[in-house]
Amino acid sequence: MADSVTDRFLRYVVIDTQSDAKSPTQPSTMKQKDLGRLLVEELLAIGVSDAHLDEHGYVYGTIPATTTKNNVPVVCFTAHMDTAPDFSGTGVKPQIIRNYQGGDIQLGGDDTQVIKVAEHPVLRDLIGHDIVTSDGTTLLGADDKAGIAEIMSAAAFLIDNPDIKHGAIRILFTTDEEIGRGVDKVDLKKLGADFAYTLDGETAGTIEDETFSADAVEIDIKGVAIHPGFAYGKMENAIRIAGAIIDRLPKDAAPETTKGRDGFIHPTGISGVMEKANLSFIIRDFTEEGLKTKEALLEKITMEVLAGYPGSSFTFTVKDQYRNMKVVLDKHPEIVEFAVEAIRRAGMEPVRGSIRGGTDGSRLSFMGLPCPNIFAGGHAFHSPLEFVSSQDMEKAVKTIVELAKLWEERA
Numbered sequence: 001m002a003d004s005v006t007d008r009f010l011r012y013v014v015i016d017t018q019s020d021a022k023s024p025t026q027p028s029t030m031k032q033k034d035l036g037r038l039l040v041e042e043l044l045a046i047g048v049s050d051a052h053l054d055e056h057g058y059v060y061g062t063i064p065a066t067t068t069k070n071n072v073p074v075v076c077f078t079a080h081m082d083t084a085p086d087f088s089g090t091g092v093k094p095q096i097i098r099n100y101q102g103g104d105i106q107l108g109g110d111d112t113q114v115i116k117v118a119e120h121p122v123l124r125d126l127i128g129h130d131i132v133t134s135d136g137t138t139l140l141g142a143d144d145k146a147g148i149a150e151i152m153s154a155a156a157f158l159i160d161n162p163d164i165k166h167g168a169i170r171i172l173f174t175t176d177e178e179i180g181r182g183v184d185k186v187d188l189k190k191l192g193a194d195f196a197y198t199l200d201g202e203t204a205g206t207i208e209d210e211t212f213s214a215d216a217v218e219i220d221i222k223g224v225a226i227h228p229g230f231a232y233g234k235m236e237n238a239i240r241i242a243g244a245i246i247d248r249l250p251k252d253a254a255p256e257t258t259k260g261r262d263g264f265i266h267p268t269g270i271s272g273v274m275e276k277a278n279l280s281f282i283i284r285d286f287t288e289e290g291l292k293t294k295e296a297l298l299e300k301i302t303m304e305v306l307a308g309y310p311g312s313s314f315t316f317t318v319k320d321q322y323r324n325m326k327v328v329l330d331k332h333p334e335i336v337e338f339a340v341e342a343i344r345r346a347g348m349e350p351v352r353g354s355i356r357g358g359t360d361g362s363r364l365s366f367m368g369l370p371c372p373n374i375f376a377g378g379h380a381f382h383s384p385l386e387f388v389s390s391q392d393m394e395k396a397v398k399t400i401v402e403l404a405k406l407w408e409e410r411a
């Protein structure tokens with residue numbers, strides 16, 4: 001009998017693929033290639049005859065076209081092999097709760113780890129599902145091995161059913177997504193796809209075509225240093241100046257006070273002595289205009305504070321980080337429209353979502369490969385409470401197959 005998507009998933013999560021931001025190499029950790037090698041072996045076995053692992057740890061492969069139409073676009077499905085550095089991925093012991101009947105889920109390896117319905121209300125929609133968790137001592141790695149297992153299962157299904165008409169489909173598995181380097185070494189020419197879909201989202205039925213736009217700001221303050229005993233009327237302590245700027249930040253535009261489509265100004269670092277101080281910020285918003293407004297506000301606050309310190313000065317530096325992929329995707333509306341239709345054909349009510357962060361897809365979109373994000377079915381990413389439903393993973397497999405069919409039908 002063919003492997004189920006859950007069989008595949010269980011095989012992949014026990015391979016430790018944690019990435020490491022401190023490493024200068026790509027992949028950042030060589031153990032990511034352990035999974036890459038297994039995936040290549042499995043791809044070759046199911047008939048993806050050009051599957052290979054490159055020197056950066058990426059896996060490439062092609063499901064050959066079965067259609068005689070020559071105008072079907074080349075679609076890529078992509079997922080990342082690494083797991084987040086936030087929590088251990090060594091020695092993952094997956095547990096399956098079959099036919100979940102509701103209630104909190106106590107994890108077997110650590111008494112303190114409980115997946116609570118109150119904190120994860122999505123559990124109410126998963127009654128009757130088979131739910132996979134870790135034992136509570138590691139993360140599970142559904143982010144993004146659920147996506148990998150789904151693409152692998154869809155590939156096996158399409159190759160086993162050549163009567164299903166579709167164009168050429170590229171498979172790409174990346175390394176180091178969790179440390180922001182997932183697409184640094186992708187060879188888009190070799191990939192040769194017209195657009196792509198990441199399978200790296202959460203709840204079944206969701207398609208995300210928006211990410212934050214992101215800038216970083218550095219403020220360097222130069223104060224007036226002097227011996228504290230002779231400081232009267234002269235000292236301008238850079239530490240106090242930095243503190244005054246932080247104190248004036250709008251309290252309603254912080255990560256902890258915003259959600260949905262509201263952005264924020266978020267201080268991420270502070271260092272200083274009397275004569276100089278540095279403040280680091282990240283600025284997030286869904287629109288370019290929103291970013292600029294927040295940066296202008298931060299600069300105004302800085303100038304107002306500095307007005308009280310005539311001997312001091314500052315520099316204000318804005319650095320581009322990434323941009324909302326919607327700008328690119330709106331130019332090719334059918335990429336998201338077809339995904340919405342495929343989700344519906346796979347039996348779900350499609351939900352459009354925005355990501356309060358960036359993805360490989362947002363970077364790929366701006367590199368010329370438009371790339372929205374489809375659900376993979378996992379929840380509570382980057383934590384020991386991570387879980388995924390087998391039935392939701394099967395729905396993602398179905399979504400991929402329906403998408404492949406749709407692009408051929410509509411060509």
Ligand SMILES: [Zn+2]
Nearest residue numbers: 080143144200
């Ligand atoms: Zn992910």
